[in-house]
Amino acid sequence: MMTTRHTISVLVNDQPGVLQRVSGLFGRRGFNIESITVGQSEEQGLSRMIIVTLGDDNTLEQIEKQLYKLIDVIKVVNLSSKPMVARELALIKVNAGASERPEIMGVVETFRASVVDIGSNSLMVQVIGDTEKIDAMIELMKPYGIRELSRTGATAMIRG
Known part of the structure; x- marks a missing residue:
């Protein structure tokens, strides 16, 4: 099976x-x-x-x-x-010097994510979506260096 x-x-x-x-x-x-x-x-x-x-x-x-x-x-x-809606939330803290920030912000906008905290050399990004979207966002943040990652796990409901 x-x-x-x-x-x-x-x-x-x-x-x-x-x-x-x-x-x-x-x-x-x-x-x-x-x-x-x-x-x-x-x-x-x-x-x-x-x-x-x-x-x-x-x-x-x-x-x-x-x-x-x-x-x-x-x-x-x-x-x-059944047809369902599933969502997950992730907070991703990435290394972000002044030179990387515009590039990271571009990825954040593309994913309709948001920056929820800005440190002197890091950004914390919040992304909400299905598991695949969260996985993709994490993959795109890896090259910058992920300092910390926290995911909620999925919550879901049947449509309609």
């Missing part, structure tokens, strides 16, 4: 230890979590986890079944099986 990237939405009770139990389930089964974001949902007392993982369809089916066995899991939806 083909290994693909899956984005899963997991609606859970907002309780201490739920994140640990969900991530522990993945670890015990030998599934890697590429990214996980957790935050409030539209319903009071419930949080939504967006988990990005790699695996074949069989693996995903097993993950879904195992998640439903956890007491605090309310609903599991495979977002990647």
Whole structure:
């Protein structure tokens, strides 16, 4: 079977230890979590986890079944099986002397990113988009020297 990237939405009770139990389930089964974001949902007392993982369809089916066995899991939806919008945010601090700044600013504009901090010899760039856009921005910043990088991981919803 083909290994693909899956984005899963997991609606859970907002309780201490739920994140640990969900991530522990993945670890015990030998599934890697590429990214996980957790935050409030539209319903009071419930949080939504967006988990990005790699695996074949069989693996995903097993993950879904195992998640439903956890007491605090309310609903599991495979977002990647439907048209979805996924976004990620990254902050990238790059070396930027006076001579490199115009060039970096050109890349920032092209990507509709923004400079959110300017140091004496660095710039901090904020970029928002899908995983591919974030990856591309990072690649273009590498030649300048990335000092620090922080990414959120994906958050996603089904379209419509």
